[in-house]
Amino acid sequence: MSTVQATRTFDVAKVKADFPLLQRVLEGGPIHYLDSAASSQKPQVVIDAMTTYYETINANVHRGVYEIAEAATNALEASRIRLGQFIGAPSPETEVLFSKNATESLNLVARSWGGSNLGPGDVVLLTQLEHHANIVPWFQLQAEKGFEIRWIPLTADAQLDLTNLDVLLDGVKILALTAMSNVTGTLTPVAELTARAHAAGALVCLDACQSVPHQATDLVALGVDFAAFSGHKMLGPTGVGVLWGREALLEAMPPFLGGGGMILNVTLDGFVPADLPAKFEAGTPPVAEIIGLHAAVDYLDALGMDAIREHEISLTAYALHALTERFGEQLTIHGPAGAHSRGGVLSLAMEGIHPHDLSQVLDQHAVCVRPGHHCAKPLMKVLGVGATARASFYIYNDTDDVDALADALAEAADFFSF
Amino acid sequence: MPGLEDLYREIILDHYRSPRNRGELASPPATRTEGFNPLCGDEIVVYLDIDDTNTVTDIRIGGTGCSISQSSASMMSAAVRDKTIVEVKALTRAFKGMMSLHESSLDTEAELDAEAAEAEAQADAGVKLGDLEALRGVVKFPVRIKCATLAWNTLLQGIEEATEAS
Structure with missing residues (x-):
């Protein structure tokens, strides 16, 4: 008999339903909120x-x-x-x-x-x-x-x-x-x-x-x-x-x-x-x-903090795999390669497209990411960039959000292809 | 919702892909002025040569930024060359006006004498924005106005430094 305790899981769709703001449909479509590292959304109970x-x-x-x-x-x-x-x-x-x-x-x-x-x-x-x-x-x-x-x-x-x-x-x-x-x-x-x-x-x-x-x-x-x-x-x-x-x-x-x-x-x-x-x-x-x-x-x-961490590891792993597969060397994802050594934060650099322009295209599809130096200018200098476009995950994000991000990135690459 | 085509006009992308007057000037005699957009981390450097008739004889642009800040800087560099400081300031006023930033006078001194006011009015009347009109769509994306004006604010600062030094 295994002594390993299975981590609790939760239903992301049900979690999402608890957040009034995430029910919004913006001009670009249903919201894909990928900026929780800046500030999270609030459930109705709060x-x-x-x-x-x-x-x-x-x-x-x-x-x-x-x-x-x-x-x-x-x-x-x-x-x-x-x-x-x-x-x-x-x-x-x-x-x-x-x-x-x-x-x-x-x-x-x-x-x-x-x-x-x-x-x-x-x-x-x-x-x-x-x-x-x-x-x-x-x-x-x-x-x-x-x-x-x-x-x-x-x-x-x-x-x-x-x-x-x-x-x-x-x-x-x-x-x-x-x-x-x-x-x-x-x-x-x-x-x-x-x-x-x-x-x-x-x-x-x-x-x-x-x-x-x-x-x-x-x-x-x-x-x-x-x-x-x-x-x-x-x-x-x-x-x-x-x-x-x-x-x-x-x-x-x-x-x-x-x-x-x-x-x-x-x-x-x-x-x-x-x-x-x-x-x-x-x-x-x-x-x-x-x-x-x-x-x-x-x-x-x-929800359980361990379940939250598990959810974010699996979503981050999905995103790292999906984005790398789709964009290859055209897209740089700064930071550790494995989902277990990092939180659900992806700083993206698309070849030839400034993060500000990238984020603008993403906004057209209601994909909310953050361009800029993220209040960490010494780190940006070490990474050798002036800015990145950052997508970050939380309990209410799912693979649909990652797919929407990937599709919007593809459109940006297409729009700015010289 | 304004579309991407409203923002990224072809001429903007052209200046972004092939920026004019990129590079450096020996400083001195040129002034070298850095501008920062603290929100996005963009940095721009404007090198300015201004002769003793107060004319911009040469300009170079350095630094990194998004397509809006870079194309604005590129178009600006092409537009101000061989213009007098009074004309450059009038152009800057007109450009900022297009960005919905209205400033009655860009001079720090509150009072202009009559002659200067007359020259300013004349310069305002003679302003042609030309290619810069392509950036008009930025107004529909208020967050990006700072991108479009970064080079211009840096230019004004450079002019101030150049005229103070002389």
Whole structure:
């Protein structure tokens, strides 16, 4: 008898039916939404959760003593615990911080932890896969603090080249890296890198923006010290993100933004910051959005994160095979060759056609892809391109979407053939 | 929905396939100005030779971009050669007007003296867009207007640098 447990699967057509926007027929035809790496669509349950909040318990949190204010506060704190569970946070009630998005979460780490721990002679280690959100905050801080920034280089297929990692790690205080590239889909060996960074005395800050929506996350197994992600890429609304950090680190860090809600006391002489997590949540939080994100996580867990990953591996494998077969060397797909080493993100380059023009033709068929540098200009430089056209998959995409992409690419090739 | 033919007119594709005035000029004496489209990553370089009669005597275009930005740059380079700065600015105003970007004056100084205003009005009246008319369809694709105007904004910046230097 086999002990291997079969992964749950789900019916993509039924999933698609849960998303109002995906029912739309655009001018170019039924929508083929292939831009979830930028932002995902939202299921009805997420939209309803936010509407219900506004219709029944809308009130500011952590302040009022009346019934609905208490209900709103309880809903927010329940969301915090739920989000923590979703990523395997050991102490969600203190370690899960709500932010505006992953960008703000990463800025918080750079400003608050970096601002009080980095100086001349220190080193911050990044990878060449990073999104600008995990680059620019470090540059901004570097201008003030004068530390060194190093980069883990890439192999030809856009995986991390760890050949000289020991040398690179020498003197490093923090390694800040992505779990999954938003351009090439490259999955990085987070647990292995974290172990080696810790052995070298460095902390690890994970940009989990692309990984948390698409595969199961277990922070304890990964071993990282901080993890940042956005709600809107995982079926949740815009305007809410998460930073998870180890309690001891967060305790020792100064507040990031100042204002209401983050203080224990304020006098004419100064202030005393509040305890975690309030210390890092100045101002009224995005309550409706946090409640919407809670519903999104419930929806994802009902499908099963392992089933989601399996679905994306099989769809990515189908796409890699279909596109390579049809277009051969005319089409370059950046990143790792195998579907198991990457997320469902395909950065495409069609010979002789600029990504902007390619995407324009695709739009004529309601195939929504993203042209541009994807906020990863250093990576584009390493790949040797100015821009790519990126197609990315999620739970509601199927082989029809890939076929529509392929047909539209063929038309673009035909239109621009010289 | 506007079709691809509205955007990609034959003359645009011709300039994209065979761009005019590609290359570099020795700088100095030429000015070298970089333009970026931060949304799509396109980069353009405009090299400009402007003589002491304020005439564009030579222009070269470098960089990479989509068919719209590249063809616009190519047509622009052909259109501005041997024109005075006043004429080039008038042409730029007319082109941007066609792109639905209306600017009363491209000069940074708020007030033009009467003589300059007269020269500007005269130049505006004399503008012929010619081949550039082919880019009119871009207006129907608002996201692409930035592609079409990238070269022109870079050109204006180059003119500013050239006139400041002289």
